Amino acid sequence: MDFLDLAGKSVLVMGAANRKSVAFHVGKLLSDFGADVLYSVRSEQRRESLRKLVGDAPIYVCDVEHQEEIDRLAESLAKDRSQIQGLVHSIAFADYSAGWLPFHETPRSAFLQAVDISCFSLIATCNAFREILDPSSGSVVTISISTTRMAAENYGYMAPVKAALDSSICFLAKSFSGFSKVRFNAVCPGLLKTSASAGIPGYVDSYLFAEQATLRKQAVQTAEVANTVAFLVSPRSSGINCQGLVIDAGMETNYFDEQIVKNAVDQGG
Known part of the structure; x- marks a missing residue:
């Protein structure tokens, strides 16, 4: 039984880079459910590398920094x-080439570029696709993070x-x-082991801590x-709109985990 009712439905997945990327996992899963998966990547080089992973699936090149x-x-x-x-939007970029800086010293150009690529690209893409997205049952899903209120340096x-x-x-x-019934949602995961995350300073330590903080x-x-993501793309999630679904294995409820507290107290002593 095709519970998700995805067979034959066309879905564009933006941002697949390699086997570790969220977008690649999403595309593969959608294909397994019989969806007609199309990909969009940033460069010709990315297209060549992704081709080895997705076979004959259509791959388009689109650098979202450029409206044209x-x-x-x-x-x-x-x-x-x-x-x-x-439409699955799994695109984010941050320029950490200046090294770690306190938040108040964030370079203007780096911040604005990150907003352009990681956020405005979704708005611009949806606007450009407004005539293509199925007005009766279209679904747009973007990839966010589990919380934007935790000030991790x-x-x-x-x-x-x-x-x-x-x-x-x-x-x-x-x-x-x-003018339509297109739905928009975000999937908000906790720390993941991806190629993109590897470029974040000190990420491995944060990842290991987050793992211990999960239930x-x-x-x-x-x-x-x-x-x-597949569930939110599918008609089975038709009643879900304007939501951010947190996928963190219970981490947000577990900051006072007995062992974590004990380790912190022992080190402090």
């Missing part, structure tokens, strides 16, 4: 598919950028509701995030 490339992607999709039922300015992304979900849903003492798996 977003428009060209929309035109290409419209020619190849009259309509798509799903090493994540820095990306938390406010993700907060803007979370807010944009609500405004896009309201805006599109004037099950096991970090969130990328496949678990992909499962949630």
Whole structure:
């Protein structure tokens, strides 16, 4: 039984990079459910590397920093598919080349670039795709983070950028509701082991701590995030709109875990 009712539905997955990326896991899972999965990547080099992983699936090149490339992607999709039922936005970028800096010293150019790529790209893409997204049952899902209220030094300015992304979900849903029933949601995972996260200073230590803070003492798996994305793309989640579903294995409820507290107290002594 095709419980998710995804067979034959066309879904564009943006941001797949390699086997570890959330977008790749999402695309593979959707394909397993019989969906018609299309991919969009940033560069020709990414297309060549992804081709080895996804076979004959259509792969488009679109650098979302350039509006003309977003428009060209929309035109290409419209020619190849009259309509798509799903859009998965798994795109984020932060320039940490200046090294770790206190938040108040965040470079203006780095912050604005991160907002452009990680947040505004969703708005611009949805606007360009408004005639392609199925108005009766379309679903847009973006990838956020489990909380934007925890001021982790090493994540820095990306938390406010993700907060803007979370807010944009609500405004896009309201805006599109004037002419369609397209839904907009975010999947908000805890710390994941991906290639992108490897570029964040001190990420491994944070990841190991987060793992201990989960109720099950096991970090969130990328496949678990992909499962949630597939559900939100599917018609089975038709009543869910303007939401951010947190996938953190209970971490947010477990900050006073007995062993974590004991370790902190013992070290402090």
